[in-house]
Amino acid sequence: MLRHLISKIKATGPISVSEYMREALTNPVTVCDVTFLQFPQRDSRLLTVVVLSQGYYVRNNMLGAEGDFITSPEISQVFGELLAVWVISEWMGAGRPKQLQLVELGPGEGSLASDVLRVLGQLQSVLGGASVSLHLVEVSPALSRLQAQSLTGTRSQEADSEDDPVYRQGRTDGGLQVSWYRCLEDVPRGFSIFLAHEFFDALPIHKFQRTKRGWREVMVDIDPDNQGQLRFVVAPSPTLASTTLVQVDETRDHVEVCAEGGVIIQQLASRVAEEGGAALIGDYGHDGTKTDTFRGFKGHQLHQVLTTPGSADLTADVDFSYLRRVVGGGVACLGPVSQRTFLKNMGIDTRMQVLLRNCSDLTTRQQLISSYDMLTNPTKMGERFHFFGLLHLSRFAKPKTATGLKLEQKSPAQLPVAGFTDMSFS
Numbered sequence: 102m103l104r105h106l107i108s109k110i111k112a113t114g115p116i117s118v119s120e121y122m123r124e125a126l127t128n129p130v131t132v133c134d135v136t137f138l139q140f141p142q143r144d145s146r147l148l149t150v151v152v153l154s155q156g157y158y159v160r161n162n163m164l165g166a167e168g169d170f171i172t173s174p175e176i177s178q179v180f181g182e183l184l185a186v187w188v189i190s191e192w193m194g195a196g197r198p199k200q201l202q203l204v205e206l207g208p209g210e211g212s213l214a215s216d217v218l219r220v221l222g223q224l225q226s227v228l229g230g231a232s233v234s235l236h237l238v239e240v241s242p243a244l245s246r247l248q249a250q251s252l253t254g255t256r257s258q259e260a261d262s263e264d265d266p267v268y269r270q271g272r273t274d275g276g277l278q279v280s281w282y283r284c285l286e287d288v289p290r291g292f293s294i295f296l297a298h299e300f301f302d303a304l305p306i307h308k309f310q311r312t313k314r315g316w317r318e319v320m321v322d323i324d325p326d327n328q329g330q331l332r333f334v335v336a337p338s339p340t341l342a343s344t345t346l347v348q349v350d351e352t353r354d355h356v357e358v359c360a361e362g363g364v365i366i367q368q369l370a371s372r373v374a375e376e377g378g379a380a381l382i383g384d385y386g387h388d389g390t391k392t393d394t395f396r397g398f399k400g401h402q403l404h405q406v407l408t409t410p411g412s413a414d415l416t417a418d419v420d421f422s423y424l425r426r427v428v429g430g431g432v433a434c435l436g437p438v439s440q441r442t443f444l445k446n447m448g449i450d451t452r453m454q455v456l457l458r459n460c461s462d463l464t465t466r467q468q469l470i471s472s473y474d475m476l477t478n479p480t481k482m483g484e485r486f487h488f489f490g491l492l493h494l495s496r497f498a499k500p501k502t503a504t505g506l507k508l509e510q511k512s513p514a515q516l517p518v519a520g521f522t523d524m525s526f527s
């Protein structure tokens with residue numbers, strides 16, 4: 102991957118951080134580097150084709166103790182169970198539509214989806230015969246195979262044609278249809294509840310630096326002192342991104358903008374506005390206050406972002422203020438609230454007490470307590486991770502008060518939005 106990037110920069114000049122991240126994480130093809138070896142004494146050249154690795158997400162299973170990082174759904178099943186309750190609560194709040202598409206962006210090993218489906222299965226009486234289907238947006242063929250294994254066992258198969266927007270399809274043992282897509286546009290329209298956990302932080306960011314001559318984009322170039330390495334440089338003149346993506350009233354000196362995340366949140370917002378439903382985004386992030394958050398992870402350790410690209414996870418905190426700004430007014434935005442607040446509002450304490458009451462095995466009890474601590478402790482994941490929601494505006498419409506009737510009809514009160522204490526309208 103490093104050689105591929107160096108050849109690319111040699112050919113076309115420094116690349117944006119966004120392009121660097123996209124190549125290193127999600128380059129879909131096995132990159133072929135073609136070189137000619139010269140044999141002057143024989144006046145001949147030998148063509149060599151070196152096959153280089155694909156992007157990090159495309160070929161890796163990076164999750165878990167053996168991988169590079171661990172996520173909340175992998176830490177405890179309770180996380181997915183509480184998100185399932187959120188899904189049901191929003192489905193009820195929307196008037197219990199007959200069809201429910203559950204859509205997950207970036208499902209990793211499929212643990213969150215599997216925990217959510219288990220709870221939906223247990224609460225079938227609440228769902229009252231609504232038809233549920235699962236739709237997974239996953240860029241990595243390797244991870245899609247793992248997800249299929251955990252969700253459908255052997256009951257899934259790849260599409261015959263590469264052009265098929267549904268590249269894999271299967272059924273859970275409960276008979277629920279599961280479909281895999283490369284991008285959100287391919288997911289069918291219809292009432293949907295979207296979940297995206299640690300998805301937005303994996304999308305490419307642009308980086309910008311305030312200079313005496315105005316905002317300039319940070320680029321990735323070849324290090325002149327070591328031609329086999331990369332380094333950051335500041336573009337000498339404005340780029341299209343630096344002139345369009347930085348806010349005019351920006352007060353920070355360094356900003357990161359995830360334009361791809363902006364496009365995806367707009368797509369989610371327009372689907373929620375047009376088809377009904379909701380989106381719940383859980384990720385580490387900030388509300389437009391942080392500056393340089395771009396970092397790498399390898400083997401659960403911080404890793405230099407420009408070293409051995411393609412072998413480490415690259416990530417940046419999600420700027421929720423940016424997501425809220427680009428969403429516009431068609432839907433209501435909720436949060437961000439901290440993971441601790443969200444999970445406590447969702448009833449994690451009660452759920453943990455029930456699990457502990459029913460568990461006598463000392464090791465399992467200790468695991469339950471430490472996973473609870475990991476998810477909610479403010480110094481661990483409790484305050485670093487946040488939840489952000491998009492809801493259809495009708496969810497907050499004031500109940501109509503009937504006038505001119507002797508007996509005033511009582512309108513049903515709106516259900517409060519589970520998990521969120523803090524609510525704002527964009």
Ligand code: SAH
Binds near residue numbers: 158298
């Ligand atoms: N949600 C999971 C995994 C997070 S890792 C969890 O919390 O455990 C990020 C996931 O997003 C991986 O499944 C990765 O392959 C996927 N991903 C990254 N970039 C993507 C993109 N551009 N489109 C679709 N999926 C992507």
